Amino acid sequence: MRARLIAAARERVDIRDLAPSRADYDLRPRTLRSDLLAGVTVGVVALPLALAFGVSSGVGPAAGLVTAVVAGIVAAVFGGSNVQISGPTGAMAVVLAPIVAQHGLGSVALVTLFGGAIVLACGLLRLGRVVTYIPWPVVEGFTLGIAAIIFLQQVPAAVGVAAETGHNTLVTAVRSVGAALWPSGGDMGAGVPDGSLPDGGVPAWAWTLALVAVVAAVMLVLPRVATALPASLVAVALVTVLAEVLKAPVPRIGELPSSLPFPVLPDATPDAVRDLVGAAVAVAALAAIESLLSARVAATMADTGPYHPDRELVGQGLASLASGLFGGMPATGAIARTAVNVRSGARTRLAAVVHALVILAVIYLATGPVGRIPLAALAGVLMVTSFRMIGARTIRSVLTSTRPDAVTFVVTAVITVAFDLIDAVQIGLLVAAFFALRAVAGATSVHREPLPGVAHEGDERIALFRLDGAMFFGASDRILGEVTAVTQARPGAASDDPADGLHEPVEVVILRLSHVQLVDATGARALADLVLELERRDVTVLVKGIQPQHRKLLRAVGLHRVLRHESHLFTDLPEAVEHARSHVLQAQTA
CATH class of the missing domain: 3.30.750.24 (STAS domain)
Known part of the structure; x- marks a missing residue:
């Protein structure tokens, strides 16, 4: 027994398997070409998503770009997956939005740093295998709930209304639609922008909805016609050109920085730390769960070797720490971009580094045109993305599997939308545990x-x-x-x-x-x-x-x-x- 305890202690102290190594890369010409091509491809795909998730979280598009670059490189080098793409994600945007609304924009840097430190500590303590205890119905219900929240968050931008803060996402979406349709509104009039009937008598919501419809149509049709083209980027570019030509009176991204900011340590007063501890724990839990789930799925999609869960947590923790210093937001593994990376032929983590460098090039070379992108275009990208997060076949599979699994799935999804993401995972685990214990008791x-x-x-x-x-x-x-x-x-x-x-x-x-x-x-x-x-x-x-x-x-x-x-x-x-x-x-x- 004593020998086993000593061996376990030595394993926890030895962190050599958590550090980068030469074996992480394969510089043979054929592999190098595959990684470079995959990195460019996923970088082009990730650009509009980084902007959109930055806007959706309330932190701003610049923070989304910074996170994609800084966290993308750090997580690629130090993470535990050979093909994982990291950066801003929809789930993290959902968690950050109420934090920004309650504590202000200045709280994001502290939450990002604290959350990253917690994830890093979990990796050093070898807690990476914990994600294997999360049942499949909980994961899918959580994903469905996040997809619904992402869609609902885009409704205000899609109808040309400034989103209200302090309300549930569903309530905000309903009030936004009412404010757009009845701008003189009474109770429904809050948040209506000036000029709801611009030149020509066309209401603002008609312009924004038209742009969203064009984006959705391009993203749905283009992959069937030309699979090699990045549908989301083409859709955003097309809508931006149309908005410029037609002089559409719709909100734009606005001015973006033309370079990365210098790293800065945020002010951490005792009161601020105390107020943000709960938010940091929620961010860390989500970052760990989403990153490990994404890495596990990526390992089944690619024949590039297994992932190392503890090293993945170390990499994601360091990525969030670096992102927080540069003014970004917390980072996680992004399953959609990771899937694009795998399908594009990525073999090593070099592809993830290249993807970040592509976005970095945009920051230094093309922030002017990017700043003219309509916010409605980004809303359209996220709406389509939300529908792709979980397919009808997956939902049908869970609902028709067993009654306990179906109940767990529905409860997790409803709690995610109605209350809180972390609460949803906890309650989903409790429901799943109850049914599992009941099944074991029935078999006794x-x-x-x-x-x-x-x-x-x-x-x-x-x-x-x-x-x-x-x-x-x-x-x-x-x-x-x-x-x-x-x-x-x-x-x-x-x-x-x-x-x-x-x-x-x-x-x-x-x-x-x-x-x-x-x-x-x-x-x-x-x-x-x-x-x-x-x-x-x-x-x-x-x-x-x-x-x-x-x-x-x-x-x-x-x-x-x-x-x-x-x-x-x-x-x-x-x-x-x-x-x-x-x-x-x-x-x-x-």
């Missing part, structure tokens, strides 16, 4: 068995019970009740089966525990209580087949003390039956 059973061999006189006074499954808190009371019900039967009670033990009182009970796979403290205590109750009623209890891994626990809760004698523990069933028959014989001759 007790059976009255006939005594083996030739029948002897007095065998009807011996009850042999075989316990199957798990003896734990979810099943212990039921097992106890079933056994005591038989031993409490009245002599001479009517029964169709003379072997069921109802014609004669039970004097000896044999408990077969060799089929019990799991025993917890509650189950062990219930067994001890059962033995004590039977012994009090002058029923001798014999215990057969305690497995080695259960002996210490059963002894600790007092099972051995409540038995009439230590010799009433057996490893062989025939020996236990013979001993039971001797007890019955002694009682008859007494």
